[in-house]
Amino acid sequence: MSWQESDLLFTTRHGTPIEPRNFNRSWDRRCEKAGVPKITVHDGRRSCASLLAELNVHPSVIMRILRHANIRVTMEIYTEISDEETRKALQQLSESLDF
Template sequence: MTTLPSVSKTKKKRQSTVWTVDEARRFLEHLRATEGPHYAAYVLILVLGLRRGEVLGLTWDGVDLGGEQLWISRQLTRVGGQLLHRQTTKTEDSTASLPLFGLCVSALRHRQRVQEEARKMAGDEWKDSDLTFTTRTGTPIEPRNFNRAFESHCRRAGVPRIRVHDTRHTCASLLAALDVHPRVAMRILRHSQISMTMDVYTQVPSPVTRKALDRLNERLTTESDG
C-alpha cells in the first residue's frame, strides 16, 4: 500500500522557494551593512539570474564595466572531488552578452576594490587568477562553502531560507523593481518571446522597496567615485 504525503507536508515543502522583491532587497541590504565580500556575486545571481557555477567561474576578462556588458563563458564546478574551471557549452545563451546596469555595475566596481584590498592583505600568499570572486588569498571559492555562506546570510538577514538556485525565480521581479525595460529583461531572462517575459514581469514593487534599491545603488556609486 502506497502512502501519499499529507497536504500539510506538501505545502510545507513548497513554501519559501521564491523571495519577494522586498525579501531580496532585505537580503542585499544585510550584505552591504555587514560588508559581505561577495555582495556583488549575490547581486548578479539575483538581478541577472546567474547560476552558482556561472558567477563563481566569472572572470574579469568577461566583464566590460565601461561598455556595461558581461559574458558567461566559464563555470566553476566540482566533479569527482576536483574543482574545475571549464568552458561552458557553446550555445547562443552562453556566448551572447548580458547587459550590466546600475546596481550591477556599482556592485562590480565595489568588488574590484574589495579584491584589491584582499590582494594587498594576503601579500605573498595571494594566488593570481582572473576570477572575479575569490577567497581572501585569491583561490577559487568552494561551491559548497558558497552555499553555506548563503544560508548563513539568509538567517542573519531574516529572510526565508531558500537554495541559491531558487534566487533565479526572483530575477524578473527585481528587474521590474529596477525599472529595467521589458526588452532588456527579455534578454537577461533569455526568453525567446516578449510575451513570456511579460507573463512573469508583473510584480509591482512598493515605493519603499523601490527607494531602498535606489539607495543601495547610490551608496555604491558614491563609494566608487570616492
C-alpha cells in the same frame, strides 16, 4: 596571496574557486542574517531578475547581471512579473489610449 582573475561568478576572497559546501554555508548564513527564509541560489537569481524587472531595468541589463547568454532564458525562465505590475501596465496603456 594576490587576486587570481577568473571567469567564475562566485570565488573565494582571493579569486580562486570556492568549495560548493562552503558557498552553501555562506549563502545560508546570509539568508539568516537578512531575516529571509532559506532559499536556493537559483531562487535568489530568480528573485533578483524579478525585482529588477519591477524596477523597470532593461531586460538586456538584467541578462548581463545574471550572466545569461540568451535574453529568452532571462525573461521567460528567471523573471516573474507580479499581478500588481501587470495591472499597473494595463492602466497606463488604458490612460495613454484615452481620448
